[in-house]
Amino acid sequence: MEIKVMNKVLAANDAWAQENRALLKKSGVLMVNLIGSPGAGKTALLEMTLEHLKGKLVAGVIEGDIATTRDAERIQKKGVPVCQINTGTACHLDANLVNGAINQISGEVKFDIIFVENIGNLVCPAEFDIGEHAKIAVLSVTEGDDKIEKYPLLFSQARALVITKMALHGFTNFDLARSQVEFRKLNPSAPIFKVDSLKGEGVEPWIQFLVSMRRDAAGQII
């Protein structure tokens, strides 16, 4: 029975995801879904990214959290429109919740790109299509290089892998070469970016990737 209901839940979610894709197409917006563990550095990556996108792309943010509005407050300080979703007990965002947030955030601003920061979790967020154009896997060096193989769904679906907290790399046993090998087994082509968000290191290739994804999307996806 549980499996049947799960299939129904996923089918209902997929219908909302289609709805979101249509909505984004209509307004010409690229939507990017950031997924990683709690503490992988998703919010810090967003803060750095929003700084560097100024004058390049008009961005908005949808923040997913179990509880609190802490991340949304951090984003607001960057002067970027943000909508908070608190899921209460749910360990992932679903397309219906994101639909409400897209409608809420899309007021007078004409966005080029909307970032969704999913709930900190490597499992279920990868299972729920929210209508995004790209899932981005965020993995910190302090988590260990075995996480790619241990949580394969996200890494196989990702349009890019961002390895964060690179300034701490020298203090960990994270093997960059091994992580690349593991990632390539699951994902033959997605680019890998190595950044330190607090120090602003490695940011340029990542920003270029976002800008060119937006440009490609304008011709193709959107």
Added chain:
Amino acid sequence: MEIKVMNKVLAANDAWAQENRALLKKSGVLMVNLIGSPGAGKTALLEMTLEHLKGKLVAGVIEGDIATTRDAERIQKKGVPVCQINTGTACHLDANLVNGAINQISGEVKFDIIFVENIGNLVCPAEFDIGEHAKIAVLSVTEGDDKIEKYPLLFSQARALVITKMALHGFTNFDLARSQVEFRKLNPSAPIFKVDSLKGEGVEPWIQFLVSMRRDAAGQII
């Protein structure tokens, strides 16, 4: 409908959890459920703990993972019986799965303590009672001190909080005083241990806590 089914799932889980408690009582075993993010250092904590428990408590381990047997292999090297549960897509262990693992691991060895390493996830593992005597929250300094407030259920239920990767503390902005304040808002009495598993720092109070929890349990819980 989704909520109704979720309630049924939780009710079925609770029945299995009761079954597990009866099973553990019969064999006089304390069961401890380690919960934390992917990469919080649960396996490293276990490796260090198992080393230090030698001659004090007879331990077994149940390893929960989405995919791979990597953690179980690490535990096996410590010469400790281990049973691997691969959940496939499920983001938490449930009491039924753990029941099978208890039965499988409890052969000729008479355990004092069974550690369960749950799926790396701060959300759902806290929602599913697996019949354990104590949930232990594992939080690394590299994840950030805001995680306690952002994932409140686990931290409110925990019988202890273990803060890991202390050797990296000086390189992060993790505020130990703030984390203690946040934890105390949710949990008035559970002890807080600060450890570095790779360097073996802070291990003694944690080991003493486990040994005395086992002793208390022998009189009361078990």
